[in-house]
Amino acid sequence: xxxxxxxxxxxxxxxxxxxxxxxxxxxxxxxxxxxxxxxxxxxxxxxxxxxxxxxxxxxxxxxxxxxxxxxxxxxxxxxxxxxxxxxxxxxxxxxxxxxxxxxxxxxxxxxxxxxxxxxxxxxxxxxxxxxxxxxxxxxxxxxxxxxxxxxxxxxxxxxxxxxxxxxxxxxxxxxxxxxxxxxxxxxxxxxxxxxxxxxxxxxxxxxxxxxxxxxxxxxxxxxxxxxxxxxxxxxxxxxxxxxxxxxxxxxxxxxxxxxxxxxxxxxxxxxxxxxxxxxxxxxxxxxxxxxxxxxxxxxxxxxxxxxxxxxxxxxxxxxxxxxxxxxxxxxxxxxxxxxxxx
Ligand SMILES: Nc1ncnc2c1ncn2[C@@H]1O[C@H](COP(=O)(O)OP(=O)(O)OP(=O)(O)O)[C@@H](O)[C@H]1O
Numbered sequence: 574x575x576x577x578x579x580x581x582x583x584x585x586x587x588x589x590x591x592x593x594x595x596x597x598x599x600x601x602x603x604x605x606x607x608x609x610x611x612x613x614x615x616x617x618x619x620x621x622x623x624x625x626x627x628x629x630x631x632x633x634x635x636x637x638x639x640x641x642x643x644x645x646x647x648x649x650x651x652x653x654x655x656x657x658x659x660x661x662x663x664x665x666x667x668x669x670x671x672x673x674x675x676x677x678x679x680x681x682x683x684x685x686x687x688x689x690x691x692x693x694x695x696x697x698x699x700x701x702x703x704x705x706x707x708x709x710x711x712x713x714x715x716x717x718x719x720x721x722x723x724x725x726x727x728x729x730x731x732x733x734x735x736x737x738x739x740x741x742x743x744x745x746x747x748x749x750x751x752x753x754x755x756x757x758x759x760x761x762x763x764x765x766x767x768x769x770x771x772x773x774x775x776x777x778x779x780x781x782x783x784x785x786x787x788x789x790x791x792x793x794x795x796x797x798x799x800x801x802x803x804x805x806x807x808x809x810x811x812x813x814x815x816x817x818x819x820x821x822x823x824x825x826x827x828x829x830x831x832x833x834x835x836x837x838x839x840x841x842x843x844x845x846x847x848x849x850x851x852x853x854x855x856x857x858x859x860x861x862x863x864x865x866x867x868x869x870x871x872x873x874x875x876x877x878x879x880x881x882x883x884x885x886x887x888x889x890x891x892x893x894x895x896x897x898x899x900x901x902x903x904x905x906x907x908x909x910x911x912x913x914x915x
Contacts, residue, residue, distance in 0.1 A: 574766055575601040575624075575734065580633035581790075582619050593619040595790035597633070601783075603733075604764040606757070606876065608777040608798070610813060611787030617770040620787065621738050624768065625657045626650060638733060655683055658727030662739035664719040666711040672698070672722050673707040679729040697725040700762075701755060717748035724755065728763075735759075737769045741776060749773075753780045757876075774817040778802065778875050786810045799877045803845055817873070832866065837888035839868070840898060843907040846878035853906060854885075861897045863889035884911070 582594040593616045601607045611617050622628040624635050626642060635642045637657070645653055666675050676697055680690045698704055701721040711719055720740060727735055737756070741749040757780050760767055769781060777784050777798060785795035786809050793807040805811045831839055844851070854865055865885050872881035887894050902908050 574603040574638060576636040577624070578634045580620070580623055580635065581631045582623055582628060583631045592790045594623060597792050599785055599792065599795065601766060601768065603766055604760070605783060606760055606767045606769060606781045608769045608771060608781035608784040609787055610771055610774065610777055610784060611809070612772060615787040616790040617787055618738055621736050621768060621770045624736060625654055625659060655679070655730040656733045657736060658732035658734070659736040659738065660720065660723040660727050660740045662742045664711070664723045666719060666722055668711050671708050671710055672703060675711070675722050676725045676729055679726060683730055693729065697728055700728070700759070701725045715748070716744050717751055720744065720752050721755065724759070728759070733766060735765055735767045737767060739770055739772070742771070742773070750779070756780060774813045778817060778873060780876055782876055786813065797877060798875050799845060799880055802873070802875060803843055803880050831868065831886050832888065836891060837886050838894050838898070839884065839886050839911040841909040841911055842883045842885065842901065844872070844881040844883070853901065853904070857897055857901060860900065861893055863887050863893055863897050
Protein backbone atom coordinates (compact mmCIF):
# COMPACT_ATOMS: atom_id res chain seq x y z
CA UNK A 574 0.00 0.00 0.00
CA UNK A 575 2.88 2.34 0.82
CA UNK A 576 6.05 1.89 -1.14
CA UNK A 577 9.10 3.95 -0.23
CA UNK A 578 12.04 3.57 -2.59
CA UNK A 579 15.53 5.01 -2.27
CA UNK A 580 14.30 7.94 -0.20
CA UNK A 581 16.98 10.46 0.73
CA UNK A 582 17.15 13.95 2.19
CA UNK A 583 20.29 16.03 2.30
CA UNK A 584 20.23 19.30 4.25
CA UNK A 585 22.80 21.76 2.99
CA UNK A 586 23.92 24.34 5.49
CA UNK A 587 26.62 26.98 5.07
CA UNK A 588 29.40 24.77 6.33
CA UNK A 589 28.23 21.23 5.78
CA UNK A 590 25.85 18.75 4.23
CA UNK A 591 23.78 16.48 6.47
CA UNK A 592 22.37 13.27 5.03
CA UNK A 593 19.35 13.15 7.35
CA UNK A 594 17.69 10.28 5.42
CA UNK A 595 19.94 8.05 3.36
CA UNK A 596 18.54 5.71 0.70
CA UNK A 597 15.61 4.31 2.70
CA UNK A 598 13.35 1.66 1.12
CA UNK A 599 10.36 0.25 3.00
CA UNK A 600 7.05 -1.37 1.96
CA UNK A 601 4.10 -1.08 4.29
CA UNK A 602 0.90 -3.12 3.97
CA UNK A 603 -2.65 -1.85 4.31
CA UNK A 604 -3.84 -2.01 7.92
CA UNK A 605 -0.35 -2.44 9.31
CA UNK A 606 1.10 -0.56 12.28
CA UNK A 607 4.68 0.08 11.20
CA UNK A 608 7.18 1.48 13.68
CA UNK A 609 10.36 3.41 12.95
CA UNK A 610 12.74 3.63 15.88
CA UNK A 611 16.04 5.41 16.28
CA UNK A 612 18.02 7.57 18.66
CA UNK A 613 17.91 11.35 18.52
CA UNK A 614 19.28 12.62 15.22
CA UNK A 615 18.78 9.28 13.41
CA UNK A 616 16.53 10.99 10.84
CA UNK A 617 13.11 9.73 11.98
CA UNK A 618 11.28 13.05 11.93
CA UNK A 619 12.74 13.97 8.56
CA UNK A 620 11.74 10.53 7.25
CA UNK A 621 8.10 10.83 8.33
CA UNK A 622 7.87 14.39 7.01
CA UNK A 623 9.12 13.18 3.62
CA UNK A 624 6.14 10.83 3.37
CA UNK A 625 3.62 13.67 3.12
CA UNK A 626 6.20 16.06 1.68
CA UNK A 627 6.27 18.45 4.59
CA UNK A 628 9.91 18.01 3.63
CA UNK A 629 10.91 17.72 -0.05
CA UNK A 630 13.03 14.63 -0.78
CA UNK A 631 16.43 14.99 -2.42
CA UNK A 632 15.99 11.57 -4.05
CA UNK A 633 13.56 8.67 -4.13
CA UNK A 634 9.84 7.99 -4.34
CA UNK A 635 6.92 7.62 -1.96
CA UNK A 636 3.91 5.85 -3.46
CA UNK A 637 0.65 5.59 -1.53
CA UNK A 638 -2.16 3.56 -3.09
CA UNK A 639 -0.51 3.75 -6.52
CA UNK A 640 -0.15 7.55 -6.32
CA UNK A 641 3.43 8.77 -6.49
CA UNK A 642 3.35 11.52 -3.86
CA UNK A 643 6.81 12.78 -4.83
CA UNK A 644 5.77 13.72 -8.36
CA UNK A 645 2.51 15.59 -7.54
CA UNK A 646 2.14 19.30 -8.18
CA UNK A 647 1.17 21.41 -5.17
CA UNK A 648 -2.57 21.41 -5.94
CA UNK A 649 -2.76 17.64 -6.27
CA UNK A 650 -0.49 17.20 -3.25
CA UNK A 651 -2.88 19.27 -1.11
CA UNK A 652 -5.77 17.03 -2.14
CA UNK A 653 -3.74 13.86 -1.55
CA UNK A 654 -2.63 15.09 1.89
CA UNK A 655 -6.25 14.90 3.02
CA UNK A 656 -5.80 11.13 2.85
CA UNK A 657 -2.70 11.29 5.07
CA UNK A 658 -3.46 12.24 8.68
CA UNK A 659 -0.68 13.28 11.02
CA UNK A 660 -0.28 13.66 14.78
CA UNK A 661 2.60 15.33 16.60
CA UNK A 662 4.51 15.17 19.86
CA UNK A 663 3.26 18.59 20.97
CA UNK A 664 -0.23 18.11 19.52
CA UNK A 665 -0.14 21.30 17.32
CA UNK A 666 -3.71 22.29 18.25
CA UNK A 667 -5.22 25.71 17.60
CA UNK A 668 -5.36 27.29 21.05
CA UNK A 669 -8.09 29.81 20.26
CA UNK A 670 -10.45 27.08 19.05
CA UNK A 671 -12.49 24.61 21.10
CA UNK A 672 -12.13 20.84 20.85
CA UNK A 673 -15.09 20.78 18.43
CA UNK A 674 -13.64 23.58 16.30
CA UNK A 675 -10.16 22.01 16.20
CA UNK A 676 -11.56 18.74 14.90
CA UNK A 677 -13.84 20.54 12.44
CA UNK A 678 -10.95 22.60 11.03
CA UNK A 679 -9.71 20.14 8.34
CA UNK A 680 -13.33 19.57 7.30
CA UNK A 681 -13.82 23.31 6.83
CA UNK A 682 -10.71 23.40 4.64
CA UNK A 683 -12.02 20.45 2.61
CA UNK A 684 -15.27 22.41 2.04
CA UNK A 685 -17.56 20.04 3.99
CA UNK A 686 -21.00 21.54 4.80
CA UNK A 687 -21.82 22.71 8.32
CA UNK A 688 -24.35 19.95 9.04
CA UNK A 689 -22.02 17.21 7.77
CA UNK A 690 -19.18 18.71 9.83
CA UNK A 691 -21.31 18.56 12.95
CA UNK A 692 -22.17 14.92 12.37
CA UNK A 693 -18.60 13.90 11.56
CA UNK A 694 -17.08 15.76 14.53
CA UNK A 695 -19.59 14.17 16.95
CA UNK A 696 -18.68 10.75 15.57
CA UNK A 697 -14.95 11.45 16.01
CA UNK A 698 -15.41 12.82 19.53
CA UNK A 699 -17.17 9.60 20.45
CA UNK A 700 -14.42 7.52 18.78
CA UNK A 701 -11.58 9.14 20.74
CA UNK A 702 -13.48 9.23 24.05
CA UNK A 703 -13.91 12.99 24.47
CA UNK A 704 -17.68 13.19 24.83
CA UNK A 705 -18.61 16.11 27.06
CA UNK A 706 -15.41 18.07 26.28
CA UNK A 707 -16.58 19.51 22.92
CA UNK A 708 -16.53 23.10 24.17
CA UNK A 709 -13.28 22.98 26.14
CA UNK A 710 -10.20 24.81 24.92
CA UNK A 711 -6.85 22.99 24.56
CA UNK A 712 -5.49 24.83 27.62
CA UNK A 713 -8.20 23.17 29.70
CA UNK A 714 -7.20 19.65 28.65
CA UNK A 715 -4.61 17.15 29.91
CA UNK A 716 -1.83 15.98 27.58
CA UNK A 717 -3.66 12.73 26.83
CA UNK A 718 -6.89 14.60 26.03
CA UNK A 719 -4.99 17.00 23.75
CA UNK A 720 -3.55 14.05 21.83
CA UNK A 721 -7.06 12.58 21.53
CA UNK A 722 -8.11 15.86 19.87
CA UNK A 723 -5.04 15.58 17.62
CA UNK A 724 -6.06 12.04 16.64
CA UNK A 725 -9.69 13.02 15.97
CA UNK A 726 -8.55 15.95 13.84
CA UNK A 727 -6.15 13.71 11.90
CA UNK A 728 -8.99 11.29 11.17
CA UNK A 729 -11.51 13.94 10.08
CA UNK A 730 -11.05 13.40 6.34
CA UNK A 731 -11.09 9.59 6.62
CA UNK A 732 -7.40 9.17 5.78
CA UNK A 733 -5.83 5.95 4.50
CA UNK A 734 -2.69 6.54 6.52
CA UNK A 735 -1.97 8.04 9.92
CA UNK A 736 1.56 9.36 10.50
CA UNK A 737 2.53 9.62 14.17
CA UNK A 738 5.62 11.70 14.95
CA UNK A 739 6.67 10.86 18.54
CA UNK A 740 2.98 11.02 19.42
CA UNK A 741 3.40 9.79 22.98
CA UNK A 742 6.79 11.29 23.85
CA UNK A 743 5.30 14.19 25.81
CA UNK A 744 3.01 11.94 27.86
CA UNK A 745 3.47 10.05 31.12
CA UNK A 746 3.69 6.23 30.93
CA UNK A 747 0.05 5.60 31.88
CA UNK A 748 -1.33 8.16 29.40
CA UNK A 749 1.08 6.81 26.77
CA UNK A 750 -0.51 3.38 27.17
CA UNK A 751 -4.04 4.85 26.92
CA UNK A 752 -3.15 6.62 23.66
CA UNK A 753 -1.44 3.50 22.29
CA UNK A 754 -4.55 1.45 23.15
CA UNK A 755 -6.67 4.04 21.33
CA UNK A 756 -4.43 3.82 18.24
CA UNK A 757 -4.69 0.02 18.22
CA UNK A 758 -8.48 0.15 18.51
CA UNK A 759 -8.67 2.71 15.65
CA UNK A 760 -6.32 0.59 13.55
CA UNK A 761 -8.61 -2.41 14.03
CA UNK A 762 -11.91 -0.54 13.66
CA UNK A 763 -10.96 1.44 10.55
CA UNK A 764 -8.25 -0.87 9.12
CA UNK A 765 -6.13 2.26 9.12
CA UNK A 766 -2.44 2.01 8.21
CA UNK A 767 -0.31 3.66 10.90
CA UNK A 768 3.34 4.73 10.73
CA UNK A 769 4.78 5.41 14.15
CA UNK A 770 8.04 7.26 14.73
CA UNK A 771 9.49 6.81 18.19
CA UNK A 772 12.62 6.50 20.28
CA UNK A 773 10.83 4.26 22.79
CA UNK A 774 11.05 0.50 22.31
CA UNK A 775 8.00 0.13 24.57
CA UNK A 776 5.86 1.82 21.88
CA UNK A 777 7.12 -0.61 19.24
CA UNK A 778 6.59 -3.58 21.52
CA UNK A 779 3.08 -2.58 22.50
CA UNK A 780 1.48 -1.74 19.19
CA UNK A 781 3.61 -2.34 16.08
CA UNK A 782 3.48 -5.30 13.74
CA UNK A 783 6.76 -4.51 11.96
CA UNK A 784 9.62 -2.18 12.71
CA UNK A 785 12.51 -0.45 10.96
CA UNK A 786 15.54 0.61 12.99
CA UNK A 787 17.20 3.84 11.84
CA UNK A 788 20.74 4.97 12.50
CA UNK A 789 22.46 7.96 10.87
CA UNK A 790 19.76 8.26 8.22
CA UNK A 791 19.85 4.60 7.18
CA UNK A 792 17.53 1.72 7.96
CA UNK A 793 19.95 -0.71 9.57
CA UNK A 794 17.37 -3.41 10.22
CA UNK A 795 13.70 -4.08 9.51
CA UNK A 796 11.35 -6.97 10.12
CA UNK A 797 8.55 -8.42 12.24
CA UNK A 798 8.60 -6.99 15.75
CA UNK A 799 8.91 -10.45 17.32
CA UNK A 800 11.92 -11.34 15.17
CA UNK A 801 13.70 -8.08 15.90
CA UNK A 802 13.02 -8.44 19.63
CA UNK A 803 14.11 -12.05 19.83
CA UNK A 804 17.10 -11.83 17.48
CA UNK A 805 18.19 -8.26 16.89
CA UNK A 806 20.94 -8.20 14.26
CA UNK A 807 22.29 -4.65 14.23
CA UNK A 808 24.16 -2.97 17.06
CA UNK A 809 21.45 -0.29 17.31
CA UNK A 810 18.59 -2.80 17.51
CA UNK A 811 20.50 -4.78 20.14
CA UNK A 812 20.89 -1.65 22.25
CA UNK A 813 17.18 -0.84 22.02
CA UNK A 814 16.10 -4.37 22.88
CA UNK A 815 18.49 -4.55 25.79
CA UNK A 816 17.14 -1.30 27.22
CA UNK A 817 13.65 -2.72 27.27
CA UNK A 818 14.38 -6.09 28.77
CA UNK A 819 17.90 -6.08 30.16
CA UNK A 820 17.37 -9.42 31.89
CA UNK A 821 16.86 -11.29 28.66
CA UNK A 822 20.09 -10.21 27.09
CA UNK A 823 22.28 -9.90 30.08
CA UNK A 824 23.75 -13.02 31.54
CA UNK A 825 26.16 -11.21 33.81
CA UNK A 826 25.94 -12.44 37.36
CA UNK A 827 24.43 -15.81 36.46
CA UNK A 828 27.41 -17.53 38.09
CA UNK A 829 26.01 -16.50 41.47
CA UNK A 830 23.10 -18.85 40.97
CA UNK A 831 24.65 -21.93 39.36
CA UNK A 832 25.66 -24.90 41.51
CA UNK A 833 29.01 -25.37 39.72
CA UNK A 834 28.12 -29.03 39.49
CA UNK A 835 30.35 -30.65 36.87
CA UNK A 836 27.34 -32.63 35.64
CA UNK A 837 25.30 -29.63 34.63
CA UNK A 838 24.69 -27.35 31.65
CA UNK A 839 23.45 -23.78 31.72
CA UNK A 840 21.10 -23.10 28.83
CA UNK A 841 19.11 -20.15 27.56
CA UNK A 842 15.66 -20.99 26.21
CA UNK A 843 13.89 -18.72 23.72
CA UNK A 844 10.08 -18.97 23.73
CA UNK A 845 8.24 -17.35 20.83
CA UNK A 846 4.50 -16.96 20.30
CA UNK A 847 2.38 -19.79 21.75
CA UNK A 848 5.49 -21.57 23.09
CA UNK A 849 5.58 -18.87 25.76
CA UNK A 850 2.36 -20.33 27.21
CA UNK A 851 3.63 -23.91 27.47
CA UNK A 852 4.39 -25.65 30.76
CA UNK A 853 7.69 -26.82 29.31
CA UNK A 854 9.64 -27.34 32.51
CA UNK A 855 7.10 -29.67 34.12
CA UNK A 856 6.76 -31.51 30.80
CA UNK A 857 10.54 -32.08 30.69
CA UNK A 858 10.71 -33.16 34.33
CA UNK A 859 8.03 -35.79 33.76
CA UNK A 860 10.07 -37.26 30.89
CA UNK A 861 13.70 -37.03 32.05
CA UNK A 862 15.51 -37.65 35.32
CA UNK A 863 17.25 -34.28 35.62
CA UNK A 864 17.11 -31.34 38.00
CA UNK A 865 16.27 -27.93 36.63
CA UNK A 866 17.33 -24.83 38.48
CA UNK A 867 15.71 -21.64 37.14
CA UNK A 868 18.32 -18.86 37.10
CA UNK A 869 16.45 -15.95 35.56
CA UNK A 870 13.75 -15.25 33.03
CA UNK A 871 11.16 -12.89 31.67
CA UNK A 872 8.25 -12.78 29.27
CA UNK A 873 7.08 -9.82 27.16
CA UNK A 874 3.91 -9.43 25.14
CA UNK A 875 3.91 -7.86 21.64
CA UNK A 876 1.16 -7.28 19.05
CA UNK A 877 2.32 -10.45 17.28
CA UNK A 878 2.41 -12.67 20.38
CA UNK A 879 4.64 -13.06 23.41
CA UNK A 880 8.32 -13.86 23.57
CA UNK A 881 10.30 -14.95 26.55
CA UNK A 882 13.71 -16.02 27.73
CA UNK A 883 14.60 -18.41 30.50
CA UNK A 884 18.07 -19.26 31.79
CA UNK A 885 18.14 -22.65 33.51
CA UNK A 886 20.77 -25.01 34.82
CA UNK A 887 20.10 -28.64 33.98
CA UNK A 888 21.89 -31.17 36.23
CA UNK A 889 22.11 -34.94 36.03
CA UNK A 890 23.69 -37.65 33.94
CA UNK A 891 25.45 -36.05 30.94
CA UNK A 892 23.70 -38.38 28.48
CA UNK A 893 20.28 -37.53 29.92
CA UNK A 894 21.10 -33.80 29.88
CA UNK A 895 21.87 -34.09 26.16
CA UNK A 896 18.61 -35.99 25.57
CA UNK A 897 16.72 -33.33 27.53
CA UNK A 898 18.22 -30.51 25.46
CA UNK A 899 17.43 -32.39 22.23
CA UNK A 900 13.85 -32.90 23.40
CA UNK A 901 13.38 -29.19 24.21
CA UNK A 902 14.85 -28.26 20.83
CA UNK A 903 12.66 -30.73 18.95
CA UNK A 904 9.58 -29.25 20.63
CA UNK A 905 10.29 -25.93 18.89
CA UNK A 906 11.88 -23.96 21.74
CA UNK A 907 15.30 -22.68 20.77
CA UNK A 908 18.11 -23.67 23.13
CA UNK A 909 21.46 -21.93 23.49
CA UNK A 910 24.05 -23.70 25.62
CA UNK A 911 26.00 -21.13 27.63
CA UNK A 912 29.60 -22.30 27.76
CA UNK A 913 31.13 -19.67 30.00
CA UNK A 914 28.84 -18.42 32.70
CA UNK A 915 29.84 -14.89 33.73
N1 LIG B 1 16.09 21.78 8.55
C1 LIG B 1 17.27 21.19 8.78
N2 LIG B 1 18.42 21.78 8.39
C2 LIG B 1 19.62 21.17 8.61
N3 LIG B 1 19.75 19.99 9.23
C3 LIG B 1 18.64 19.37 9.67
C4 LIG B 1 17.33 19.93 9.47
N4 LIG B 1 16.42 19.09 10.01
C5 LIG B 1 17.11 18.04 10.51
N5 LIG B 1 18.44 18.20 10.32
C6 LIG B 1 19.51 17.26 10.70
O1 LIG B 1 19.18 15.99 10.18
C7 LIG B 1 19.51 14.94 11.10
C8 LIG B 1 18.27 14.13 11.39
O2 LIG B 1 17.35 14.93 12.14
P1 LIG B 1 15.87 14.42 12.55
O3 LIG B 1 15.21 15.51 13.33
O4 LIG B 1 15.19 13.89 11.37
O5 LIG B 1 16.25 13.20 13.53
P2 LIG B 1 15.34 12.48 14.59
O6 LIG B 1 15.74 11.04 14.55
O7 LIG B 1 13.92 12.80 14.37
O8 LIG B 1 15.84 13.10 15.94
P3 LIG B 1 14.98 13.82 17.12
O9 LIG B 1 14.18 12.71 17.72
O10 LIG B 1 16.04 14.35 18.03
O11 LIG B 1 14.17 14.87 16.44
C9 LIG B 1 20.12 15.64 12.29
O12 LIG B 1 21.51 15.61 12.16
C10 LIG B 1 19.59 17.06 12.20
O13 LIG B 1 20.49 17.97 12.78
